[in-house]
Amino acid sequence: MSISEKRSAQQLRDQGKAAFERLGVPADDARLCADLLVMADLFGLTTHGLSRLESYGERLRIGGINPKPAIQIERAANAVIKVDGDNGLGPVVGMRTLQATMDAAREHGVAVGFARGSNHFGPISPYLYEAAQAGFVSLVCSNATTTIAPWGGSDARLGNNPLGFGAPGDDGNHFMLDMAISVAARAKIRSALRDGTSIPETWATDAKGNPTTDPAKALEGFLQPMGGYKGYGLALMVDLLAGVMSDAAYLTHVKSWVDAPDEPQNLGHFFLLIDAKVLGPNGWLLSRMKDFMMILHASESANPDRPVLVPGEIELGRMRDRLRDGIDVDAAVLGLLN
Amino acid sequence: MSISEKRSAQQLRDQGKAAFERLGVPADDARLCADLLVMADLFGLTTHGLSRLESYGERLRIGGINPKPAIQIERAANAVIKVDGDNGLGPVVGMRTLQATMDAAREHGVAVGFARGSNHFGPISPYLYEAAQAGFVSLVCSNATTTIAPWGGSDARLGNNPLGFGAPGDDGNHFMLDMAISVAARAKIRSALRDGTSIPETWATDAKGNPTTDPAKALEGFLQPMGGYKGYGLALMVDLLAGVMSDAAYLTHVKSWVDAPDEPQNLGHFFLLIDAKVLGPNGWLLSRMKDFMMILHASESANPDRPVLVPGEIELGRMRDRLRDGIDVDAAVLGLLN
Secondary structure, eight states, X not given: OOOEEEEOHHHHHHHHHHHHHHTTOOHHHHHHHHHHHHHHHHTTOGGGTGGGHHHHHHHHXXXXXXXXXXXXXXXXXXXXXXXXXXXXXXXXXXXXXXXHHHHHHHHHSEEEEEEEEEOOOOOSHHHHHHHHHTTEEEEEEEOOOEEEOOTTOSSOXXXXXXXXXXXXXXXXOOEEEEEOSBSSOHHHHHHHHHHTOOOOTTSEEOTTSOBOSOHHHHHHSEEOBTTTHHHHHHHHHHHIIIIITTTSOOGGGSOOTTTOTTSOXXXXXXXXXXXXXXXXXXXXXXXXXXXXXXXXXXXXXXXXXXXXXXXXXXXXXXXXXXXXXXXXEEHHHHHHHO | OOOEEEEOHHHHHHHHHHHHHHTXXXXXXXXXXXXXXXXXXXXXXXXXXXXXXXXXXXXXXTTSSOSSOOOEEEEEETTEEEEEOTTOOHHHHHHHHHHHHHHHHHHHSEEEEEEEEEOOOOOSHHHHHHHHHTTEEEEEEEOOOEEEOOTTOSSOOEEOOOEEEEEOOGGGOOEEXXXXXXXSOHHHHXXXXXXXXXXXXXXXXXXXXXXXXXXXXXHHSEEOBXXXXXXXXXXXXXXXXIIITTTSOOGGGSOOTTTOTTSOOOEEEEEEEEEGGGTSSTTHHHHHHHHHHHHHHTSOOXXXXXXXXXXXXXXXXXXXXXXXXXXXXXXXXXXXXX
C-alpha cells in the first residue's frame, strides 16, 4: 500500500539536504544535490528525483561514491574546462562543472566543460533550466552503464546515454529537450510481459541481437536505439564527448553500479554553453524564441485532445503547479528522508 | 539508358570548378564548391555530389543564388563567429564558416560559428572530414525546407534537418556521423508505392497527421521523425542552433527552393569546433579513439554477413577505393559538367 503526502519544494530541499548530510556529505554539496533532485520532482521526473536517495545513499554508505570529494577544476584552454570529480556525487560534479563552464562562456561567448570521475548526475533538465535561467544555450550529455548493443551486434557495449538541449525562452518558457537514446524504457517491456502483450519489433532484440516482439526474450536481450543506426550513432557521439574526450570511462569500461556498487564508475559528462547575449541585441533571441514556439503551437493537432507541444512545456507546467500546490511525495521516499 | 564513365577525383574537381566558373562563380569559390561536391562523390553520397550542379546551376542562372557574394565574417565574441553568406552557394558559405570557426577554436580551444543567408550546403560529411583532418572534433548542422509536421501536428513546419558529428581517428579512421532526422527518405516511400507494398507505420503520416502504412497516403502527408517526439525534438534543436540563433530563417520562414527557386532561402548553419590537442597529450585522443572502435568491432554480429560498423567507416572505405580506382560518373552528371 503506497500512501503519498504533500510537501512544499522548500521542505523537501531542506529534508533532502539533511539526509545527504547524515550520509557524510558537506553542507554545500548536500544543498546542491538536494536542490537538483527536488527540481527533478518539480518537473515530474520522479524516477530521477529524491527517490534516488536510495541508490545514492547505498553507494555513499559502502564507499562506492566519495562523500567528500576534492573536485579539481582546470582550464585546458581559454574556453575549455576539465573537471576531475574525484568520484563525488554526480549532481555535485555536474553542477560544479556547469558553473565553471558558464563562467568561461561569459568571458569568451562559448565554453565546453568535460567532467570525469563522476557518477549518475540526475536528469538533464535541471542543468538545462539553470543554464537557461542564467541566459545560456546549453547542450548537456552523460554516458551510462552499458545496456545497448552496437547496431547489428550481439552484446551490450554502449549506454542508454542521455542527451539534452536547452535555450532561454520568453517569460521563462525555455526550450528543454531531455532524452535518452532507446526507443522505449525497460519498464515498458516489463509491463508488456505482465499484460501478456507483444511489443513492437523496434523496441528490443533477443540475447543474440535479433529484433523480437516477445517481451520475455526482449528482457534477456538489449534495448534498441531509436532510429536504428542513427540512434546508435547518437549514443556513440554522447560517449565520445562525455566519456572518451573527458578522460572518463567509456563503452564497456564503464562499471555497472548495480553489479559493483562499491566501485567507482568513472562516468563522464559534457557541457556546451553559449552566452545568448552575444548572439544579438537585448530581447532579440527571446522574441525569436517566442515566434518559433508560436509557429509550432499553431499546427492543428491530429488528435484534438493532444495539442502540439514544445519540449520542456510539460515539465515547466508541472513545476509551476507544484511550486504553488506542493509535491506529492511517495511513502517510500518519505521513509528515505526520515 | 544510363551510361557511366570513370573519372579521377582530380579530373572531376577541375571540371566541376570550370562548370561553376561558367555560371559566374569566382575561381576560389568555384574550387571550394567543386572540391566539396567531389568529396561527397568519393564518399558515395551521390545525391549530394556533383549531381547538385543541376539545382545549384539553375538557381545561379535565375538569380536564386548569388554567384559573387560579399561574405561577411564577424566575431561576436572571442570564440563566437557570425557569418552573413549574402545568399552565396551553400558549400562556399559553409566552408568559409568552418575555416573561420577553426581559426577561433585554435586560439580558445573551442569556438562556434553561426551562418545565415546561405543555401543547401551539400552533405555534412565533408565538413566533418576537413575538421577531423585538421585535428578538430566537430558538430555541424543545417536547417532545411519544411517537410515534417510537429509531433502530433498536421502540417509541415520543420525541415528534415541534417546533423553531423565528427572526431579525429587513428590513422585517418575518423568517426563521422551524418544523419537527417526522418525515419526514411521519401524516395523509399515512392519505391513502396511502385512495388505495391505497404510501409512501416513509423515512416510517415497521411495529410491529416495520422500514421499510415499506405505509401500513396504517405506521399500526400509528412515524413515522420525517427524516435517520434525525440526526433521532433532533435530537429528543433538543429533549427534553433542553425536558424534561430544564426539570424537565418527558421521553420516555416524557410522558403522552398523547389517552389520559389529564384528567391533567397536564407538557410542557416551551425558549427561547433573543439581543438583535440587541448584535451590531452599528443596521441592520447587517437589511442582512445582506436580502443573505442575496437570495442565496437569486437561485438559479434547478429548476422555474420553484416559486421558491426562505426559511423564513417563505409564512406572512408569508399573514398580510399575511389581515389585509387576512379569514380563512376553518371551520364547525366557528365552532361552537366560539359
